[in-house]
Amino acid sequence: MPVNLPELDPSQLHPVAGVELGIASAGVKTPGRRDVLVMRLAEGTQVAGVFTLNKFCAAPVRVCREILAAGHRVRALVVNTGNANAGTGLDGLARARKVSAALAGELGVAPEQVLPFSTGVILEPLPADKIVAALPAAVADLKPAQWAEAARAIMTTDVAPKAASRQVAIGGKTVTITGISKGAGMIHPNMATMLGYVATDAAVSQAVLQKLAKWTADRSFNSITVDGDTSTNDSYILIATGAAGNAEIDEEASADFAAFRDALLDVAQTLAKAIIRDGEGATKFMTVKVEGGKNWDECKAVGYAIAKSPLIKTAFFASDPNLGRILCAIGYSSVDDLDVEQLEVWLGDVLVAEKGGRAASYTEEQGQRVMNEAEITVTVKLGRGSEAATVWTCDFSYDYVKINADYRS
Structure with a gap:
């Protein structure tokens, strides 16, 4: 539903x-x-x-x-x-x-x-x-x-x-x-x-x-x-x-x-x-906010790298705080001169990563609490400017495969 x-x-x-x-x-x-x-x-x-x-x-x-x-x-x-x-x-x-x-x-x-x-x-x-x-x-x-x-x-x-x-x-x-x-x-x-x-x-x-x-x-x-x-x-x-x-x-x-x-x-x-x-098979609604970019295009590029990743989307479906997948997606986005030491990544109200790695204050229990929710916000702070962009996505569930396997039936 x-x-x-x-x-x-x-x-x-x-x-x-x-x-x-x-x-x-x-x-x-x-x-x-x-x-x-x-x-x-x-x-x-x-x-x-x-x-x-x-x-x-x-x-x-x-x-x-x-x-x-x-x-x-x-x-x-x-x-x-x-x-x-x-x-x-x-x-x-x-x-x-x-x-x-x-x-x-x-x-x-x-x-x-x-x-x-x-x-x-x-x-x-x-x-x-x-x-x-x-x-x-x-x-x-x-x-x-x-x-x-x-x-x-x-x-x-x-x-x-x-x-x-x-x-x-x-x-x-x-x-x-x-x-x-x-x-x-x-x-x-x-x-x-x-x-x-x-x-x-x-x-x-x-x-x-x-x-x-x-x-x-x-x-x-x-x-x-x-x-x-x-x-x-x-x-x-x-x-x-x-x-x-x-x-x-x-x-x-x-x-x-x-x-x-x-x-x-x-x-x-x-x-x-x-x-x-109403995405096919969706069980989670995710908002990806990217802030502090040099321009809107690079914020959008980082947002989409996260939002379209099958690994991230399946983790969200499973409510699995395997959040290194988010860092991976940011890293392969098309922003070539990104300084990861300046980044912050937030899951809901929880600081997950900063200064190029896991935040000292982050615990698996904090991540699990947010991942159990039906609506989740991921915030990435690039620390390199004043522009921002938002992308919306959903998770990948078993039903997505079923719906598309049966589409012409």
Whole structure:
């Protein structure tokens, strides 16, 4: 079961003016499952995106990149689960475009105004005809207050749906930010096997929106790892309808920008951490904080060396304070000029290592006490600067192997 992931309460998810959601069943992988999501966006909506860096990126990722790069005004999104449409060549591109064109016809917009997304099994042809056949039902189902249902529709190996919502005052107007995500395995930047959609009714310029998509992704969806595998389909889409009526946010130095950025980051990090809490087979939720670095990148590198180590993750599953594995991971991180004599490593509130070795005050009993907890924080103090970064991960359990061994069954 997910690690301390609260049950989703649909009443806490605020509708976003200018966004409607519709769900239908195409039976892409499982007959009768509601596995197709359509999102219709009001005219004038701004859309920005960040995508996987996997060279074998899925066909829908390629289509989305082309549409956004060309500056088309997006009016709709369509998501299917059960099939990734990745590793499918030119035929996969044609099938992704077929689905987009069909939805465009249903909504009366141009095909290049529809972004397609897929998630599921790689290297299998997308059953585009099944998805197209389900689109009229999804369109008929369009309504603004369906974020919880949408979160369930995009799940694959997820145990629980993931959604978050916040409201913040911007320029005297109440602005809403609501988002959903999916992901439980094949999670590692850039970005993770995840789909994330965050919408707001704030008015935000396209330039600022794209910068915020990258900035928030780096500090949320690009700061998590379950298993070190970077997916072919990762997509994080940021949507701003402008319906709240605030003055457009187009200055990064403004107070409105800062307030909006912080609320947006809160939503994105909540969704990202929910993915880790629901990691395949997870029994522990771990926060890795790296402080005192020369720059953010080196802090992130040290954090990921710890967070993606199978030896560390299996030790945490066993509640085994075999903490020399953490020192080992720090040592092989990509920070070449690291002075280990300056390091401190903390497990929860316990100082484990300092001055290049085991802390004199550390005892095995102290480490065991912390390792028995379901949520654990590892803090590394580099002692070489003022920058910091945080990475979230989970343990490796027996169930992770079982889930992935049975994935196509």
